[in-house]
Amino acid sequence: MKKIFIYFTAIFLLMISSSIAKTSLEWWQFWTDPTIKPVINKMITEFETINPDIEINVTDLTWSNGHEKIVIAFSSGTAPDIVELGSDWIAQFASKNKIADITKLSKNEFGDYRGWNMATYNDKIYAKPWFLGTRVIFYNKTLLKKAGFDDSFIPYKWDDLKNGAREITALGKKYYGWGSNTAEKHRLYKKFMPFFWSNKAQLFTDDNKFCVLSSIKAIEAIKLYAWLHDSCGYVDNQRGIEDAFLDGKIGFIISGDWLLKRIELEKRRINFGTTLIPGPTLPGRSFLGGEFLAISENSKNKEAAKKFIDFITSAENQIEFCKANRTATPSSKLASQDEYFTSNPNLLIFNKQIHLAVNPPVDPDWVKIEAIIEEAVEEIIFNTDLIAEPLLDAQRKIEKIKGIE
Amino acid sequence: MGITFIMVFPLLWMFRVSLSPVGSLSISEIWTSSSYTLSNYYDLFTSNNMGLYLFNSILVGLIVTISNILFCFTVGYAFARFQYITNKILFVTIILVLMIPAHIIIIPLYLICLEVGIYDSYLALILPWLVNPIGVFLVKQYIDSLPISMEEAARIDGASELRILFKIIMPICKPALAVLAIQVFFTNWNSFLFPYILTQSDQYRTLPVALALFQGHQAIDWQHLMAGSTISVIPVLVIFILMQKQIVSGITGGAIKQ
Amino acid sequence: MKWYKKTAFLLALPWLVTFVVFWLFPLVYSFIIGFTDYELLSDSINWVGFENYKTLLSDEVFLSSLSNTFIFVFGTIPFTTIISLLLALLVNGNYKGRDFFRSAFFMPSVTSMVVIALIFTNLYQRGGYIAMLAQMLGFTTPEYGFLFDKNTALYSIMAMDIWMSVGYYMLIFLAGLKSIPDELYEAADISGASQSKKFFSITLPLLRPVALFILVVNSIKSFQVFQEIFVMTKGKFDTSTAVYYIYDTGLTTNFQFGYVSAAAYILFVIIGLFSLTQFLLIRRRQSLW
Numbered sequence: 001m002k003k004i005f006i007y008f009t010a011i012f013l014l015m016i017s018s019s020i021a022k023t024s025l026e027w028w029q030f031w032t033d034p035t036i037k038p039v040i041n042k043m044i045t046e047f048e049t050i051n052p053d054i055e056i057n058v059t060d061l062t063w064s065n066g067h068e069k070i071v072i073a074f075s076s077g078t079a080p081d082i083v084e085l086g087s088d089w090i091a092q093f094a095s096k097n098k099i100a101d102i103t104k105l106s107k108n109e110f111g112d113y114r115g116w117n118m119a120t121y122n123d124k125i126y127a128k129p130w131f132l133g134t135r136v137i138f139y140n141k142t143l144l145k146k147a148g149f150d151d152s153f154i155p156y157k158w159d160d161l162k163n164g165a166r167e168i169t170a171l172g173k174k175y176y177g178w179g180s181n182t183a184e185k186h187r188l189y190k191k192f193m194p195f196f197w198s199n200k201a202q203l204f205t206d207d208n209k210f211c212v213l214s215s216i217k218a219i220e221a222i223k224l225y226a227w228l229h230d231s232c233g234y235v236d237n238q239r240g241i242e243d244a245f246l247d248g249k250i251g252f253i254i255s256g257d258w259l260l261k262r263i264e265l266e267k268r269r270i271n272f273g274t275t276l277i278p279g280p281t282l283p284g285r286s287f288l289g290g291e292f293l294a295i296s297e298n299s300k301n302k303e304a305a306k307k308f309i310d311f312i313t314s315a316e317n318q319i320e321f322c323k324a325n326r327t328a329t330p331s332s333k334l335a336s337q338d339e340y341f342t343s344n345p346n347l348l349i350f351n352k353q354i355h356l357a358v359n360p361p362v363d364p365d366w367v368k369i370e371a372i373i374e375e376a377v378e379e380i381i382f383n384t385d386l387i388a389e390p391l392l393d394a395q396r397k398i399e400k401i402k403g404i405e
Numbered sequence: 406m407g408i409t410f411i412m413v414f415p416l417l418w419m420f421r422v423s424l425s426p427v428g429s430l431s432i433s434e435i436w437t438s439s440s441y442t443l444s445n446y447y448d449l450f451t452s453n454n455m456g457l458y459l460f461n462s463i464l465v466g467l468i469v470t471i472s473n474i475l476f477c478f479t480v481g482y483a484f485a486r487f488q489y490i491t492n493k494i495l496f497v498t499i500i501l502v503l504m505i506p507a508h509i510i511i512i513p514l515y516l517i518c519l520e521v522g523i524y525d526s527y528l529a530l531i532l533p534w535l536v537n538p539i540g541v542f543l544v545k546q547y548i549d550s551l552p553i554s555m556e557e558a559a560r561i562d563g564a565s566e567l568r569i570l571f572k573i574i575m576p577i578c579k580p581a582l583a584v585l586a587i588q589v590f591f592t593n594w595n596s597f598l599f600p601y602i603l604t605q606s607d608q609y610r611t612l613p614v615a616l617a618l619f620q621g622h623q624a625i626d627w628q629h630l631m632a633g634s635t636i637s638v639i640p641v642l643v644i645f646i647l648m649q650k651q652i653v654s655g656i657t658g659g660a661i662k663q
Numbered sequence: 664m665k666w667y668k669k670t671a672f673l674l675a676l677p678w679l680v681t682f683v684v685f686w687l688f689p690l691v692y693s694f695i696i697g698f699t700d701y702e703l704l705s706d707s708i709n710w711v712g713f714e715n716y717k718t719l720l721s722d723e724v725f726l727s728s729l730s731n732t733f734i735f736v737f738g739t740i741p742f743t744t745i746i747s748l749l750l751a752l753l754v755n756g757n758y759k760g761r762d763f764f765r766s767a768f769f770m771p772s773v774t775s776m777v778v779i780a781l782i783f784t785n786l787y788q789r790g791g792y793i794a795m796l797a798q799m800l801g802f803t804t805p806e807y808g809f810l811f812d813k814n815t816a817l818y819s820i821m822a823m824d825i826w827m828s829v830g831y832y833m834l835i836f837l838a839g840l841k842s843i844p845d846e847l848y849e850a851a852d853i854s855g856a857s858q859s860k861k862f863f864s865i866t867l868p869l870l871r872p873v874a875l876f877i878l879v880v881n882s883i884k885s886f887q888v889f890q891e892i893f894v895m896t897k898g899k900f901d902t903s904t905a906v907y908y909i910y911d912t913g914l915t916t917n918f919q920f921g922y923v924s925a926a927a928y929i930l931f932v933i934i935g936l937f938s939l940t941q942f943l944l945i946r947r948r949q950s951l952w
Binding site: 413419476477479480483484505506507508509510511512513514515516517532533535536538541591594595597598602612613614616617627630631634637638641642645646649 | 672675677678681682684685686688689690692693696762766767769770773774775776777778780781782785883886887889890893894905906909910913914920923924927928930931934
Binding site for chain 3: 068367383
């Protein structure tokens with residue numbers, strides 16, 4: 001009798017333990033470098049400890065081929081439960097219903113996070129913001145002083161920028177007032193559009209009936225951009241511009257928070273400052289993007305996935321991540337109020353800029369529109385003295401894509 | 406012979422740049438400077454996976470070459486000796502293949518590799534090129550010109566087909582096979598489009614693809630890039646110098662027979 | 664006899680299998696999806712008939728890439744052919760170091776196109792050797808380098824392509840030259856023909872088949888130009904070519920397979936027609952002689 005009892009207990013226990021089946025979640029993410037991967041791993045371990053019934057399997061992606069990998073995975077039905085997406089990729093997947101609508105799941109968090117609009121397509125939310133990304137002006141204080149400006153000078157309007165850039169360029173042959181990007185896909189428009197948006201120019205009329213890329217305001221914006229490029233511009237790709245800036249050769253450049261990381265890690269001795277993107281008379285508008293976490297439509301564990309996403313995007317975890325990666329702008333409003341951000345003037349500028357930034361429309365056609373705009377800008381600053389015509393040309397092409405005749 | 410200079414200069418330039426230390430000299434200075442360094446090469450192997458890329462290129466190149474030698478030979482023999490597989494079919498397919506530009510099949514091939522699961526693997530780099538029809542044609546032409554008497558004699562003696570094939574005919578075909586091997590290896594070594602499209606991760610990257618992708622997000626680092634390029638060119642150069650005569654005869658032979 | 668049949672079939676099998684799976688099937692598949700709206704991400708595939716073809720013919724991006732391809736083909740082939748012929752004549756003689764020259768001229772052809780594109784990107788850059796040379800000769804060079812100006816970018820790439828190809832075709836011409844029997848020249852000498860008469864009456868006509876071969880092969884290859892564009896300019900500054908367009912639209916971002924397959928077939932037809940025309944034109948000429 002005793003033996004049978006022991007057997008039954010053993011089997012019973014076995015059955016219980018196996019019914020506490022582990023939910024396994026797959027996560028694809030892009031943060032792989034040694035300064036930040038440990039933080040990711042730590043978060044995973046912590047989450048698994050708090051939730052012993054959930055197991056996280058993380059796969060690292062690289063920026064060079066990650067997008068393609070994700071596209072292939074979604075199209076073959078092998079996408080992970082949770083995937084990190086750049087803000088400009090969301091429309092592509094949302095419009096084909098590859099990622100899940102999490103509007104209901106996120107109902108209680110709308111007020112706590114910023115950046116929801118970049119994940120909203122057709123009035124539904126498809127991903128949760130993790131980190132936001134924007135661009136600000138970095139300027140070299142030493143060069144400004146050399147050019148005769150006093151310590152309190154910060155350019156907040158266009159004329160300031162023009163004067164500053166001009167004077168610095170006049171300092172001598174190896175000095176340039178402005179860092180101007182060459183033709184780089186997915187990058188050039190982030191440098192031009194701030195001028196466009198700062199001047200309150202719009203791509204489409206409010207009723208979306210017409211494309212107004214060649215409006216007077218747009219022309220004014222590109223005129224300034226072209227002037228900076230022609231008269232004061234150090235022309236190179238983003239990395240080259242940053243290198244030159246860090247070497248003290250350029251007065252003003254547009255860049256993101258990764259530059260802060262570089263300055264710190266490379267121990268660069270440059271007396272620099274950051275400020276908001278200038279507008280015609282008041283501070284203007286910058287570019288807004290970000291990293292988001294989405295759940296695959298095919299995932300069988302959407303709620304567990306959301307739990308994990310919420311954990312990762314919690315204020316404390318975001319703060320820890322930002323500290324390790326020198327990221328300036330977490331998506332959590334609570335996190336952004338932490339002393340780490342508020343006591344650092346540069347991080348403050350970034351977080352201020354978020355409120356004054358515009359994101360490209362959440363539209364699967366955006367990539368094509370972006371390419372057309374970039375082509376027009378390249379045409380104007382590299383090739384011709386014409387301004388209106390390339391813009392009109394681009395406007396026509398965009399209207400064609402949108403089916404406007 | 407200024408023409409020689411024009412032809413040779415760019416390659417010499419590549420070599421010189423590959424030997425110069427990073428970030429130092431301006432273009433005009435380079436020739437006069439005496440700073441040479443192998444550090445670029447060293448860096449490539451230690452921090453940039455050059456060893457892996459080299460290995461991949463060599464591995465794939467060798468497998469494809471050997472497979473071609475083997476299969477082009479057997480198939481070419483089949484076409485040459487067994488005449489009812491009409492030569493017309495062969496000829497038409499050869500022309501078709503020559504004319505099927507890569508771009509037509511690139512997308513379906515991409516999809517097939519995805520479906521079958523060989524995308525981003527060695528198989529994708531090797532399978533489509535196991536047998537090159539032009540090679541088949543070459544072998545067939547060559548065998549056509551051989552007298553059939555030897556084979557007949559061997560058959561009468563009772564030797565098996567396989568034996569005849571490999572012990573008797575193959576040795577005679579050595580020159581043609583050598584030319585074929587060189588052509589195939591070269592083409593594969595330098596091949597870019599398909600390896601780029603059909604693979605994705607670093608693990609399966611071949612040399613040309615690695616070089617093309619090297620100039621990524623940063624300002625172009627010419628010294629390292631040129632070092633990598635030189636590495637890509639050296640085997641070609643060596644084989645070329647050693648086997649000049651065969652290569653030349655192979656190309657010209659193929660052309661005339663058209 | 665039956666036994667032979669089996670052996671033959673077995674022998675030919677590996678080729679048949681790889682050919683059908685990796686070449687024939689994709690060819691047909693590509694043709695079929697050219698009539699659909701297949702995109703990698705979409706759930707449904709719909710038959711759209713000739714819609715893709717119609718849209719392509721009014722798609723500016725595609726048309727401009729097509730026109731660039733034509734510029735490339737018509738701009739490089741004449742030069743490549745003529746220069747390689749001249750080079751072949753040059754190395755035809757018997758003199759010291761002839762083999763060295765042959766090898767030197769041929770070297771670029773066996774080098775990876777990627778490598779060459781990289782080297783030339785360096786040479787063409789602002790402040791690079793070619794710019795310096797051009798300035799010495801009194802030309803004004805584009806401000807940011809030859810590859811950054813839409814007026815010079817495509818032509819720079821074409822020049823590089825010519826540089827690279829002449830060695831290969833030179834050898835083929837050489838073979839052709841060598842196959843002309845000496846007796847013909849001797850006979851001409853006896854009847855007192857001048858050098859140029861010999862060239863135009865003997866050499867050129869007899870080189871016709873070789874020239875045809877070169878023209879056809881070169882054009883098929885040139886219509887498919889891709890590697891240089893990818894490495895050097897990524898299609899910017901008006902350098903996009905047909906195959907680059909296919910890559911950019913079909914294998915990146917939106918993966919529009921159906922649409923792009925139609926484009927591929929348009930190019931295929933063009934190449935076919937072009938080669939056919941060359942074949943007919945030159946063949947006919949030959950019969951006049």
